[in-house]
Amino acid sequence: xxxxxxxSQLKKYFPVKKYVFGLIPKKKGDIKAVDNVSFEIKPGECxxxxxxxxxxxxxxxxxxxxxxxxxxxxxxFEGQNILSMSRKDLxxxxxxxxxxxxDPYTSLNPRIPIxxxxxxxxxxxxxxxxxxxxxxxxxMLKEVGLSPLxxxxxxxxxxxxxxxxISIARALILKPKLIVADEPVSSLDVSIKAKIxxxxxxLQTKYNLSYLIISHEMSVIRFISHRIxxxxxxxxMEIADKRSLFENPMHPYxxxxxxxxxxxxxxxxxxxxxxxxxxPSPINPPSGxxxxxxxxxxxxxxxxxxxxxxxxxxxxYVACHLLxxx
Ligand code: SF4
Numbered sequence: 001x002x003x004x005x006x007x008s009q010l011k012k013y014f015p016v017k018k019y020v021f022g023l024i025p026k027k028k029g030d031i032k033a034v035d036n037v038s039f040e041i042k043p044g045e046c047x048x049x050x051x052x053x054x055x056x057x058x059x060x061x062x063x064x065x066x067x068x069x070x071x072x073x074x075x076x077f078e079g080q081n082i083l084s085m086s087r088k089d090l091x092x093x094x095x096x097x098x099x100x101x102x103d104p105y106t107s108l109n110p111r112i113p114i115x116x117x118x119x120x121x122x123x124x125x126x127x128x129x130x131x132x133x134x135x136x137x138x139x140m141l142k143e144v145g146l147s148p149l150x151x152x153x154x155x156x157x158x159x160x161x162x163x164x165x166i167s168i169a170r171a172l173i174l175k176p177k178l179i180v181a182d183e184p185v186s187s188l189d190v191s192i193k194a195k196i197x198x199x200x201x202x203l204q205t206k207y208n209l210s211y212l213i214i215s216h217e218m219s220v221i222r223f224i225s226h227r228i229x230x231x232x233x234x235x236x237m238e239i240a241d242k243r244s245l246f247e248n249p250m251h252p253y254x255x256x257x258x259x260x261x262x263x264x265x266x267x268x269x270x271x272x273x274x275x276x277x278x279x280p281s282p283i284n285p286p287s288g289x290x291x292x293x294x295x296x297x298x299x300x301x302x303x304x305x306x307x308x309x310x311x312x313x314x315x316x317y318v319a320c321h322l323l324x325x326x
Contacts, residue, residue, distance in 0.1 A: 003040040003076070004210050005064070005178055010037045010073035012059050016283055029283045033059040034070070035234035038309070041178065046204060046211040048225030050218060050257065054279050056234040057214045061180050064212065065099045066090075077178070095125045098171040102183040104163035108155040108170075115141070115151030118170045125174055140169040145199060161192035168199065175207060182214045197224050218261045222246060227315075230254045233282055233290040236309055240316040250318045252295045289321065297322055 013030035020026050034056045041047045049057045062068040064075055066082070074081050077093050085093065098121075101107040108117050118140060119133040128136070138148040144165040155163060164184060171179050184200070185193040201224060204211060215221050221228055228245050230238040230253060238251040249255045256275035277294040280286055289307050292298040299321070307319040 002043070002079075004043045004045075004078060005041040005212070006074070006076040007040070007060070007064065008038045008074040008076070010034055010060065010063060010075065011071045012056075012063055012068055013071055031282045032234045032285060033282060034063065036073075037231070037234070037236055039229050039236065039239060041210050041212060043177070043210055044204070044208050045227065046213060046225045048213045048215065048221035048228045049231055050215055050221045050228060051231035052257075052275075052279055053216055054233075054282065055231040056282075057216075057231050058182050060231070061099070061182050061212060061214050065097055065180050066094070067099075091125075095121070095174045096177045098174060098176040098179050100164075100167050100171050100179060100181040100184050103187060104160070104167040105155060107167060108163065110155050113152045113154060114158070114166050117155075118166065118173055121170065121174050136173060137169075140173050143172070143203070144169045159192075160188050161196060164188065164196050165199070168196075168203070172203060172207065172209075176209070178210045178212065180212045180214075183216070184213065185220060186215065186217065193220070200224065218257050222261075230257065233279065233285050235290055236317075236319065237291065238316075238318050239309070240313075244313065244316045248313075248316075250312065250316070250323055251291075251320050252297055252322075253291045256294075289319075 012034040013032050015030055016028045017025045018028040037060055039047065049060065051057055059068060063070045070083065075083055077097065082090060082093055108114065115134070115137050119137045122128050122133045122136060137151065141148055141150060146162065146165055155166070158166065185196050188196060197220065200211070203209060213221065213224055222242065225242055227239065227241045229236050230251060232253050238245065238249070238254045245254065246258065249258055259274040275294065280293055286293050288304050289295070289298070289302040292302040295302065301321045305321065307321050307324060309317045309319040310324055312318050312323050
């Protein structure tokens with residue numbers, strides 16, 4: 001199987017300091033944001049990473065686009081570990097991995113016309129003339145449902161949905177192979193969300209893109225992903241294709257997340273209980289299984305041993321003692 005992206009044993013901790021006498025910094029511990037995370041993305045595939053806020057999804061995404069330096073692990077893009085690449089090789093890879101941020105307003109320079117912002121990556125990564133760049137930008141504006149007349153307008157003149165279209169155009173202008181989208185629709189209204197997700201789906205087919213979509217909303221992940229990874233407190237709890245995950249969720253955390261999707265019919269009963277409690281501190285996560293403090297099935301072994309991510313059905317991986325001991 002050839003993967004476009006293969007993440008292996010990725011680890012990213014953030015040190016937490018306290019100040020002795022208010023002056024001398026002393027390490028208090030680590031926020032274990034990403035702890036031995038592994039997954040793969042195939043060419044043309046949309047992989048969704050879902051979990052509550054604070055589960056480490058965004059840090060994982062930021063490591064992949066090299067906005068954070070991982071402590072250890074491997075990130076292989078087309079078979080090559082990008083963490084040990086020369087600057088020159090890295091530049092080539094970087095144009096193939098682009099990111100869409102959660103808040104399009106803060107990711108766009110408010111003083112630069114949007115046409116210029118969208119064309120900026122072409123200025124940095126290609127030898128195209130300004131006329132060629134302009135023509136590419138105009139084409140891309142149309143691709144994302146905007147007008148060429150918007151070229152000289154500023155970000156503040158657009159609605160939230162339009163700004164996310166601009167961000168998509170900017171990410172797509174270099175024709176990358178992988179787009180990492182961190183909560184791409186979480187700041188948008190429901191009707192606009194659907195439009196942006198539909199646009200992303202359309203562009204994925206047209207340009208044979210691979211996506212890594214980060215979201216805390218199960219409904220968003222269900223709509224757009226082919227395969228899904230469920231993260232909790234820096235660890236992957238379950239990975240499966242969309243159908244297996246939603247029809248046969250196996251990890252108690254995944255079941256809880258699915259139960260928290262609002263049902264259109266209030267008379268219909270949830271199959272499992274929604275999630276209870278809050279996320280424990282990532283500085284001092286529970287021993288053994290990190291979900292054990294919120295899990296109604298927790299037993300002795302869950303406190304002592306970290307469950308490994310094991311393939312329990314074809315392509316369906318789960319990290320839970322419940323399944324591994326039976
Ligand atoms: Fe619950 Fe134990 Fe499974 Fe963790 S390993 S999800 S605590 S049953």
